[in-house]
Amino acid sequence: MATYKYYHAHEVNQEACHGRMKCLRACPTDAIRVKDGKAHFISELCVDCGECITACPHGAFVPLADTLEGTPRKGKLRVAIPSPVLYSQFPSEVSPRRILRGLLQIGFDHVFDVAKACDWATLATRSYLKEHTGRWPIISSFCPAVVRLIQVKYPELTENVLPLQVPREMTAREAKRKLARENGISESEVEAVYITSCPAKVVSIRQPAEGTKSALDTAIAISEIYPALREAVSEPDSKIKDELFDDITYGPGWSSLGAITGLLETKRWIAVSGMSDVTKLLDDIENSKLRNVEFIEAAACLGGCIGGSLAVENVYVARSRTIRLAQKFGHNIARHEHRAERLYRSGFFSIESPIAPRALSPLDPDIARAIAKVKERDEIYASLPKIDCGACGSPTCMAFAEDVVKGYAELSACVVGAARAAH
Amino acid sequence: MTGERDIVLKEQFSVTGRDFGRAGSVSTTIKSMLKQIGFPPDVVRRVAIATYEAEMNVVVYADRATVTFEVTPAAITVTLEDQGRGIADIEQAMREGYSTATDEIREMGFGAGMGLPNIKKNSDDLEVTSEVGVGTIVRIKVLAPQ
Ligand SMILES: Nc1ncnc2c1ncn2[C@@H]1O[C@H](COP(=O)(O)OP(=O)(O)OP(=O)(O)O)[C@@H](O)[C@H]1O
Ligand code: SF4
Ligand code: SF4
Ligand SMILES: [Mg+2]
Numbered sequence: 234m235a236t237y238k239y240y241h242a243h244e245v246n247q248e249a250c251h252g253r254m255k256c257l258r259a260c261p262t263d264a265i266r267v268k269d270g271k272a273h274f275i276s277e278l279c280v281d282c283g284e285c286i287t288a289c290p291h292g293a294f295v296p297l298a299d300t301l302e303g304t305p306r307k308g309k310l311r312v313a314i315p316s317p318v319l320y321s322q323f324p325s326e327v328s329p330r331r332i333l334r335g336l337l338q339i340g341f342d343h344v345f346d347v348a349k350a351c352d353w354a355t356l357a358t359r360s361y362l363k364e365h366t367g368r369w370p371i372i373s374s375f376c377p378a379v380v381r382l383i384q385v386k387y388p389e390l391t392e393n394v395l396p397l398q399v400p401r402e403m404t405a406r407e408a409k410r411k412l413a414r415e416n417g418i419s420e421s422e423v424e425a426v427y428i429t430s431c432p433a434k435v436v437s438i439r440q441p442a443e444g445t446k447s448a449l450d451t452a453i454a455i456s457e458i459y460p461a462l463r464e465a466v467s468e469p470d471s472k473i474k475d476e477l478f479d480d481i482t483y484g485p486g487w488s489s490l491g492a493i494t495g496l497l498e499t500k501r502w503i504a505v506s507g508m509s510d511v512t513k514l515l516d517d518i519e520n521s522k523l524r525n526v527e528f529i530e531a532a533a534c535l536g537g538c539i540g541g542s543l544a545v546e547n548v549y550v551a552r553s554r555t556i557r558l559a560q561k562f563g564h565n566i567a568r569h570e571h572r573a574e575r576l577y578r579s580g581f582f583s584i585e586s587p588i589a590p591r592a593l594s595p596l597d598p599d600i601a602r603a604i605a606k607v608k609e610r611d612e613i614y615a616s617l618p619k620i621d622c623g624a625c626g627s628p629t630c631m632a633f634a635e636d637v638v639k640g641y642a643e644l645s646a647c648v649v650g651a652a653r654a655a656h
Numbered sequence: 657m658t659g660e661r662d663i664v665l666k667e668q669f670s671v672t673g674r675d676f677g678r679a680g681s682v683s684t685t686i687k688s689m690l691k692q693i694g695f696p697p698d699v700v701r702r703v704a705i706a707t708y709e710a711e712m713n714v715v716v717y718a719d720r721a722t723v724t725f726e727v728t729p730a731a732i733t734v735t736l737e738d739q740g741r742g743i744a745d746i747e748q749a750m751r752e753g754y755s756t757a758t759d760e761i762r763e764m765g766f767g768a769g770m771g772l773p774n775i776k777k778n779s780d781d782l783e784v785t786s787e788v789g790v791g792t793i794v795r796i797k798v799l800a801p802q
Contacts, residue, residue, distance in 0.1 A: 388691075389697050389700070519687070520680045520683060520704070520708050522680065524765060525765065596692055597694075600693060600694060600729040600800070603693040603694050604664040604665045604693055604727055604728075604729065605664055607665060607692060607693055608664065608665050635692075
């Protein structure tokens with residue numbers, strides 16, 4: 234198996250790879266190369282967006298979420314923290330309460346809903362925007378793939394990323410504190426398991442962008458527990474009322490695009506999803522085109538986290554259910570306002586260290602030589618057909634020219650150029 | 657001293673007046689080249705902002721321009737030489753808030769009169785020369801800390 238500079242939530246199954254090159258075009262950071270008919274990705278360029286997983290018709294990009302059975306318990310108590318996406322994966326008659334109860338039935342000792350933390354985070358974001366005096370717009374931080382995309386491709390924009398804790402981390406911290414206290418055990422004896430549609434979160438738990446430790450211990454794909462959970466929730470259950478699931482609000486949702494922004498008391502927001510549109514928008518911000526926008530909600534997956542590659546339900550069905558759930562349960566922002574404001578003042582929501590750009594290897598560590606290599610690359614590029622056919626194994630003619638300069642590829646690998654030269 | 661001989665990289669681009677679709681593409685290209693060379697983010701950012709503002713001024717106020725991009729390890733120079741109406745009073749144009757933008761342009765989010773002042777702020781050296789009815793030359797220089 235290949236060793237990577239950074240931790241990743243997927244690997245390439247070389248046997249399954251037919252060299253179809255679909256991934257080559259799908260990757261937003263041009264991280265993929267096909268060599269000798271097999272796909273590889275360059276670790277430092279990979280932002281864990283999962284586009285390659287979705288694009289490959291042979292399933293050669295394999296997501297590496299943990300499995301419930303395969304992960305030994307890490308403590309005395311195992312607590313489930315489901316992403317709100319989970320609720321949208323079931324028909325409307327299966328209530329969030331029923332689903333939380335189902336998680337207990339399939340083996341978790343406790344469940345914690347993130348709804349309250351979502352309300353808090355919305356309020357904290359609101360306070361932050363009111364006081365912010367630096368550079369606009371502020372970009373949401375809940376999507377690890379977007380945060381990494383910014384670290385890799387838009388280093389100057391790391392300053393624009395909202396420097397507040399995300400709901401899942403807050404919930405995990407609260408769950409650990411509470412369960413440790415109630416059971417007279419240490420926090421490390423409580424294992425927090427995130428149940429997610431998102432391959433990028435698997436990575437962010439093991440290697441947070443802020444470089445600090447995640448309060449979550451394990452990430453399990455919704456698709457992995459779905460069959461068992463589906464069965465559990467189909468049984469009638471009288472115990473639901475006994476369990477304390479009183480804080481289900483669902484309001485801001487955070488799982489469906491545009492949900493938080495509506496509550497932020499600013500009219501100048503944009504919600505964007507899908508890597509290619511996110512990239513276009515970040516280009517505009519970088520070119521200071523969106524001077525009047527205050528907040529950008531950005532999600533790598535089309536439609537937001539309900540479109541994550543580890544979900545099971547069709548994203549449009551899930552979206553419609555999300556809207557209905559939000560109508561039914563509403564949000565509880567007003568109820569938390571007072572406490573959230575106090576917590577905000579106390580620094581409870583602040584992240585420990587700021588998001589820094591990811592240091593990419595330059596063409597050459599020496600600036601003068603790097604300039605010479607850019608020149609050489611541009612000369613090579615000028616000689617190429619510029620049709621981005623991908624037959625050489627690099628995603629674009631420009632990436633190929635760069636690979637040649639870096640010594641990763643031979644100029645002769647350009648079959649179109651070679652055929653043309655032969656005429 | 658950075659002499660002509662030290663220029664290791666020199667490229668030229670063109671900008672077309674009123675072409676809002678491609679507006680900003682030259683500064684984007686320049687920015688990504690500087691990033692790849694490995695200049696510090698702050699240097700890249702300053703060049704990108706200054707170039708973007710100057711490029712937009714060509715799109716809004718001039719007919720066409722040639723952009724010359726020169727790089728040495730010590731400095732980055734971007735020169736925009738346009739053909740167009742020119743600027744009668746450069747000192748006035750450099751003032752914060754001064755703008756001759758039409759309502760149509762203002763609706764697109766420009767015309768705050770902040771472009772030239774922003775270029776000045778982000779560059780280590782700026783030269784603006786102009787001849788009314790002929791065109792304007794804007795030369796932006798940003799030094800790279802060694
Ligand atoms: N290349 C140019 N050709 C002709 N006139 C120019 C050119 N560049 C600037 N000007 C004139 O100088 C004025 C000030 O330019 P500046 O870039 O500072 O502000 P602006 O373009 O009007 O507004 P903003 O840049 O904030 O959108 C312009 O309104 C225009 O009259
Ligand atoms: S996860 Fe995204 S960035 Fe990483 S290789 Fe796949 S498509 Fe590229
Ligand atoms: S949109 Fe959501 S599911 Fe998709 S990568 Fe981002 S955080 Fe993960
Ligand atoms: Mg201007």
